[in-house]
Amino acid sequence: MNTFLLEIVTPDRSAYSSEVNGVSVRGIEGDLGILPGHIPFITPLQVAPVRIKIGNEYTSIAVSGGFVEVRKDKVVILAESAEIETDIDIERAVAAKERAERRIVAVKSNQADIDFKRAELSLKKAMNRIEVHSKR
Template identity: 70%
Template sequence: MSTFLLEIVTPDRVVYSEQVNSVTVRGVEGELGILPGHIPFVTPLQIAPVYVKIGNERTPFAVQGGFVEVRKDKVVILAESAERASEIDRERAEAAKERAQARLNAKGRQDEIDHRRAELALQRAMNRIKVTQG
């Protein structure tokens, strides 16, 4: 079974660097499955789980935006942040989700920037929760 090197990198650290069979990401155009020998490209990523497959094992990562770059023999995910399921505090993510929903549901005058921030916070929290569920 063919493999390629996958690196998930944030400004702070290399989160993951292993030979994998496939990776699934959600780009701006939709979900993308990347296998060995994929045509090279670069695309922005949505706030969504990234699924890494080695053999029959599928490992999720909570990736918070960034880019994926597919090269001939290597895929690099440059993310604002990325976490393994084991690194996520589920209770904290649930609390962040509730705070973001409360801000979005708040009555009264709210500027567009605050509204967008709350939407992004909600997306990040939902992404973390989804990754912890497997």
């Protein structure tokens, strides 16, 4: 079965490195499925799960934005943050989601001077982590 090397790197660490059969990411234009031999490209990523296929098994990683670079024999994801589904602290993710939702409500009701885009991004990140954790 054909494989390629997938590396997911954050500013702090190498979050993932393995030979895989396929990977799905969400770029700014939509979902992308990458298989061995894919045409090379680079695109920005949205805050969304990265789905990895090895044989008949799937793993998800919560990625917070960044870029994907597809090369001839290697795919590199440069992400702000990346958490494997088994490493996600679900209580912390739920608490972050609730905080972000409160901030958004406060901004909309003009009760607080909080950056709406920042609160919205925090909410997307928390919901991404919760989604990845619940699909394990």
